[in-house]
Amino acid sequence: MVISEINYINFRNLLDFSLNFSPKINLLYGKNGQGKTNLLEALYFVGTGKSFKTKKAIETIKYGKTKCGAFATYKDSISEKKIIVKLLDGKKEFSYNGKKTSYDEFYGKLNIVSYIPEDVAIINNSPNIRRDFFDGEIAQSDPDFFQCVKKFNHLLKIRNKYLKDKTYRNDEFQIYQAEFIKYGAKIMKTRLDYVKVLSSLLSLNYRKLFDNTKELELIYNCSLGSIKKKSLNEIETLFKDSMNKNFYQEIKLGFSLAGPQKDDFLFFLNNYDAKGNASQGEKKSIIFSLKMAEIDMILRNKKEIPVLIIDDITSYFDNSRLYRLLEYLEKRNIQIFMSSIEKLKISSSNFYVENGEITYE
Secondary structure (H helix, E strand, O other): OEEEEEEEEOEOOOOOEEEEOOOOEEEEEOOOOOOHHHHHHHHHHHHHOOOOOOOOHHHHEOOOOOEEEEEEEEEOOOOEEEEEEEEEOOEEEEEEOOEEEOHHHHOOOOOEEEEOHHHHHHHHOOHHHHHHHHHHHHHHHOHHHHHHHHHHHHHHHHHHHHHHHOOOOOHHHHHHHHHHHHHHHHHHHHHHHHHHHHHHHHHHHHHHHOOOOOOEEEEEEOOOOOOOOOOHHHHHHHHHHHHHHHHHHHHHHOOOOOOHHHOEEEEEEOOEEHHHHOOHHHHHHHHHHHHHHHHHHHHHHHOOOOEEEEOOHHHOOOHHHHHHHHHHHHHOOOOEEEEEOOOOOOOOEEEEEEOOEEEEO
16 A cells, blocks of 8 residues: 555644655654654544644644644555545544545555554553554454454444342343354454464564564463464353353453453563563564564555654664664555654655755755
8 A cells, every 4th residue: 555645634733735645765854843743643643633742643743733634545466546534523434445434444455564653562561552552453354353343343342231239130231241252253363363363474574674582472362361272152151151261250240251352462572572571672573573563464454565664763773673673564566654853865756854844855
């Protein structure tokens, strides 16, 4: 996939403008606080409908304004496409090829992989951060999984309310219970299958790019225990048994104790949990390897190469490793948008950013 053009209005501190891009490397450079990250955020926003900086969409609107929007033209392996995301009065509107669409239909049209300083939270922070991240990545190339997660989260809220209110002694609860098991098992099976492939790609990328003497493994830590060799039907049975076992405790606590909402994803470097044992440098390398593996997964599942966004690239690696990684990315024929405080000695389209104004050089 290649983004050829973006237009944005009232987005952060950026001056309203239209930009055309190279299908290869696009470098945004300038001093800190000038708007480099904001442009990368606008690209991510128009591709995913989300910000990688905040969960509060209203924060993307320029101070003193009431709305913002971004319009992009991109090309996949089939044809040129146009997408629009608008934010007005706290509500988002999505358009695809000139027609308004729902977010469910919009998400995954334009695939974007981002690598930003905050991504180390994927390793360091709580399990819900990892669950949201991996579910989002799976959903980029699997619309059915997106719907499955959406339905399960809705059922989880309903089931928890029944448990909290002690109103579970009726046929309606049993109907929701059956659906809860069905969609929960599908999520766990899809996550398991995804991690099986992703972990191999992750290890390969880490050894190739950073350290060929170490093994990196991603493990899906399911709340049901080991489900590695289980079929979907077997996972459903395990899930049902676990719920029956925990049911009286759930009634007491007022919420569900079993299910994919309790699962985790763990990184192990040379058989040690990376969260507590890897250095900061190793964690950055793990995350970069993960992002490369994500690209491989999207290519494998959709036959498309996603767009790559890298914020503040010079803060991650020393010069020798940085240029080696950029050389690797160039060979992979990936469109890249990245920011730096200075020009880099690479073949790229360069954009100078100052006070929200972007100048092509």
